Amino acid sequence: MSHAVDPPYDDEITKHFVWATVAFALVGMTVGAWIALELAFWPANLGVPYLTFGRLRPLHTNAVVFAFGGNIVFAGMYYSMQRLLKVRMWSDQLSKFHFWGWQGIIVAAAITLPLGLTQTHEYAELIWPIDIAIAVVFLAFAFNCAMTIANRKVQHLYVAIWFYISFLITIPVLHVVNNLAIPATMTRSYPVYSGMTDALVQWWYGHNAVGFFLTTPFLGLMYYFLPRAAERPVYSYRLSIIHFWALVFLYIWAGPHHLLYSSLPDWAQTLGMVFSIMLIAPSWGGMLNGLLTLRGAWDRLRTDPVLKFLVVAVSFYGMSTFEGPMMSIRAVNALSHYTNWVIGHVHSGALGWNGMISFGILYWLVPRLYDRPLYSTNLATQHFWIATVGIVLYTVTMWGAGLTEGLMWRAVDDSGQLQNPIFMDIVNRLQPFYWLRLVGGLMYLSGVVLMTWNLIKTATSPHPSGDDQLVAAK
Amino acid sequence: MSDSDAHWHRRALEPNAGLFAILTTVAISIGGLVEIVPMFTIDAAKPGIAESVAPYTPLEVAGRDIYIREGCMVCHSQMVRPFRDETLRYGLWSRSEEYTWDRPFLLGSRRIGPDLHRVGGKYPDAWHYEHMRDPRSTTPGSVMPPYPWLLTWKIDPADVQASVVALNRVGTPYSADDLNNTAWMLQQQGDEIVGRMAQSGIEVTWDTEIVALTAYLQRLGTDREALSAEVAQQGEETR
Numbered sequence: 001m002s003h004a005v006d007p008p009y010d011d012e013i014t015k016h017f018v019w020a021t022v023a024f025a026l027v028g029m030t031v032g033a034w035i036a037l038e039l040a041f042w043p044a045n046l047g048v049p050y051l052t053f054g055r056l057r058p059l060h061t062n063a064v065v066f067a068f069g070g071n072i073v074f075a076g077m078y079y080s081m082q083r084l085l086k087v088r089m090w091s092d093q094l095s096k097f098h099f100w101g102w103q104g105i106i107v108a109a110a111i112t113l114p115l116g117l118t119q120t121h122e123y124a125e126l127i128w129p130i131d132i133a134i135a136v137v138f139l140a141f142a143f144n145c146a147m148t149i150a151n152r153k154v155q156h157l158y159v160a161i162w163f164y165i166s167f168l169i170t171i172p173v174l175h176v177v178n179n180l181a182i183p184a185t186m187t188r189s190y191p192v193y194s195g196m197t198d199a200l201v202q203w204w205y206g207h208n209a210v211g212f213f214l215t216t217p218f219l220g221l222m223y224y225f226l227p228r229a230a231e232r233p234v235y236s237y238r239l240s241i242i243h244f245w246a247l248v249f250l251y252i253w254a255g256p257h258h259l260l261y262s263s264l265p266d267w268a269q270t271l272g273m274v275f276s277i278m279l280i281a282p283s284w285g286g287m288l289n290g291l292l293t294l295r296g297a298w299d300r301l302r303t304d305p306v307l308k309f310l311v312v313a314v315s316f317y318g319m320s321t322f323e324g325p326m327m328s329i330r331a332v333n334a335l336s337h338y339t340n341w342v343i344g345h346v347h348s349g350a351l352g353w354n355g356m357i358s359f360g361i362l363y364w365l366v367p368r369l370y371d372r373p374l375y376s377t378n379l380a381t382q383h384f385w386i387a388t389v390g391i392v393l394y395t396v397t398m399w400g401a402g403l404t405e406g407l408m409w410r411a412v413d414d415s416g417q418l419q420n421p422i423f424m425d426i427v428n429r430l431q432p433f434y435w436l437r438l439v440g441g442l443m444y445l446s447g448v449v450l451m452t453w454n455l456i457k458t459a460t461s462p463h464p465s466g467d468d469q470l471v472a473a474k
Numbered sequence: 475m476s477d478s479d480a481h482w483h484r485r486a487l488e489p490n491a492g493l494f495a496i497l498t499t500v501a502i503s504i505g506g507l508v509e510i511v512p513m514f515t516i517d518a519a520k521p522g523i524a525e526s527v528a529p530y531t532p533l534e535v536a537g538r539d540i541y542i543r544e545g546c547m548v549c550h551s552q553m554v555r556p557f558r559d560e561t562l563r564y565g566l567w568s569r570s571e572e573y574t575w576d577r578p579f580l581l582g583s584r585r586i587g588p589d590l591h592r593v594g595g596k597y598p599d600a601w602h603y604e605h606m607r608d609p610r611s612t613t614p615g616s617v618m619p620p621y622p623w624l625l626t627w628k629i630d631p632a633d634v635q636a637s638v639v640a641l642n643r644v645g646t647p648y649s650a651d652d653l654n655n656t657a658w659m660l661q662q663q664g665d666e667i668v669g670r671m672a673q674s675g676i677e678v679t680w681d682t683e684i685v686a687l688t689a690y691l692q693r694l695g696t697d698r699e700a701l702s703a704e705v706a707q708q709g710e711e712t713r
Binding site: 038039042045047049052053054055057058116117118119120121122146149150155156157162165166169170173177181182183184185188189190191192193194195196197198199200201202204212237238241245248249250251252253254255256258259261262263264265268271272275334337338339342343405409410411412416417418421423424425427428 | 481483484487488489491494495498499501502503504505506508509510512513514539542543544545546547548549551553555556557558559560562563568569570573574575576577578579580581582583584585586587588613614615616617618619620621622623633636637639640641643644645646
């Protein structure tokens, strides 16, 4: 499949988003490694106000979720939507506006967050003028997609498109409702909600940012790129219908599991817990539909790094969507909440699911976008193994750290007194875990460096036909 | 796709993108509406507005904005859960009324450092000054970075006034003095803290950021006992 097919698709926009993905993977994960070092070794805060952990951690989360994650979703959507709908994007101008607008928002985030300009709501830290820009740019993108769907040359919407639609509808709703605020200055505002209501609205948003930014569009990508890479049809159409509708309906309810044992009304906490547990079913429906699509193609896993990445990604999706509901059970949450266990959980999702599926897509996409073979399959395989070992090291270490602090906080002796009354005794017990976590993270990051080199060499190497002029002319 | 074209989903929904989008919108709306709307409408869900929980003073608002700017909530929670170990370590468990004027809420999601919801009154003002200058001077083994700039940077009364006006507009009740004579109100409260710090040999001016941050930290969680008494008097134990 090259770009020179009829009707001609806009693959330039996909290339833009692909390279933005690679760039922000490097930036976002480097910041992540840096703040991991700050926890292991506090002098790494460097005594500079703009580089302290409190200011850089939101920069890390925003960079990996919205810059790395956002850009790969957009790259994959532009590539797959045009082919699934058999029509070029409705407006190339809107596509360009979307690309440059989104990168501008990322740059604005990278400037404002270290300056301490923040709304504090997790994954919604950006200040109100940037929030308005996000709404405008995202709605322009959604409108372009809607018009493209309306102009489609096929009658039926393929399952990937269902997931894209849920992403395009839900993100603006979450973003606008959660960011309603009254400005005090150009850089500061106060939310219209207060106290526990603000907390509930924020975690309705925060949990569904995971659900509708890091899950549904990525499932859409899985439904396009996994069957393409495996050269097999999706395992079950019926299963995709059931798990799509169940997922979009159930996900929205689960937010209050972030507020268990808070002063949120008990009934709301219980709803959050119950719906979180129910979410296992549609999540595993998606995982099984993805894995079973490989039936009859498992042998190719030995040789094809793309399939390796995709299969491990879907497996981590299954693992973290089992762990999440477990952590939503009150009795488990009492131990896990506020600990590093939560950090381990989000990274098994982010590094394992979102990261690995993104790498698989990039290794599949770049050779096709540039119409030449991948520079090195061997390097891609090395990337796969170093990333997988890195994730396992990261996750296991954070489980250890989380259990250690959770158990030490709650330990009470026979006379009913705290066994560890000095908080710093617990903090200092975590230092070895923090160093090991840094090693895991650096392994994962070094895999991305390998990938960057491999993809650049792929795109810039001479065309196998030896006639670059001809390719450029097409 | 092995299943037949006769499937209802394929026949009725997939050719009709508009209907598909509407049904998706319905599906994603129900959960949020059921959980969030009652917070505004049902009395049992709403935190009561307690007399004993007053809005933050202008100086506390300034301190809270510094707390937000430095990302303190990234490492410190403000939520004591109703567990024996937490009430032993921190104090009384948190009630929703205590958060009435919290815009934004600052419950946090990680405890890299200890919970701060009951830190008010736990240490003298001078302790907070020393702690921000060099966390390890007051807390051996701490991994918190030092914040020496808080000891020299100044708050801008006009900027604090803009915050108080915006908070008032969004529903926090402030007096005419808070809104119009913000600088004077800041200095009144700031001077009290300056006086207490001076007794420990620390020289600061009322408009130094550490004074505002100390005012906020010393306020945290201090409404709880009066709140318990108020609730006991009303004879109701809602959360």
